[in-house]
Amino acid sequence: MIPARIYADLVGKPFAEGGRGPAFDCVGLAVEFQRRRGIGTPMYLSDEAELHRQIAAGGALDDCHRLDAAEPGCYVLLRSFEEGERHIGVMVDPYRMLHSRREVGSVLEVLSRSVWARRVIGFYRAEVAA
Numbered sequence: 001m002i003p004a005r006i007y008a009d010l011v012g013k014p015f016a017e018g019g020r021g022p023a024f025d026c027v028g029l030a031v032e033f034q035r036r037r038g039i040g041t042p043m044y045l046s047d048e049a050e051l052h053r054q055i056a057a058g059g060a061l062d063d064c065h066r067l068d069a070a071e072p073g074c075y076v077l078l079r080s081f082e083e084g085e086r087h088i089g090v091m092v093d094p095y096r097m098l099h100s101r102r103e104v105g106s107v108l109e110v111l112s113r114s115v116w117a118r119r120v121i122g123f124y125r126a127e128v129a130a
């Protein structure tokens with residue numbers, strides 16, 4: 001489990017398109033979460049357009065290993081509600097996802113009880129040194 005001190009102050013941050021702090025979009029929030037953990041982020045994950053290109057190229061994420069199930073600190077890649085778009089969050093434990101949405105800002109929610117439960121593309125662990 002990821003200690004709450006790493007992410008607690010990120011919950012409730014406002015949404016901003018392209019935001020990398022103090023307001024965040026989904027990519028910015030995931031990057032900040034991993035930075036605080038000392039985990040480097042693959043370059044394409046810091047650029048939402050490039051992330052979408054990587055996924056469109058076959059769903060494989062370079063420098064990230066696909067996992068069979070959620071684990072603390074992994075990325076969760078989701079189909080967005082907008083056609084062709086993707087959404088990303090990070091798992092703080094095997095059940096709860098931290099992510100940022102335009103409508104509500106950053107939230108922590110139980111993935112299996114959220115509207116995102118049926119939109120999971122996969123779970124990925126980055127292997128990039130900070």
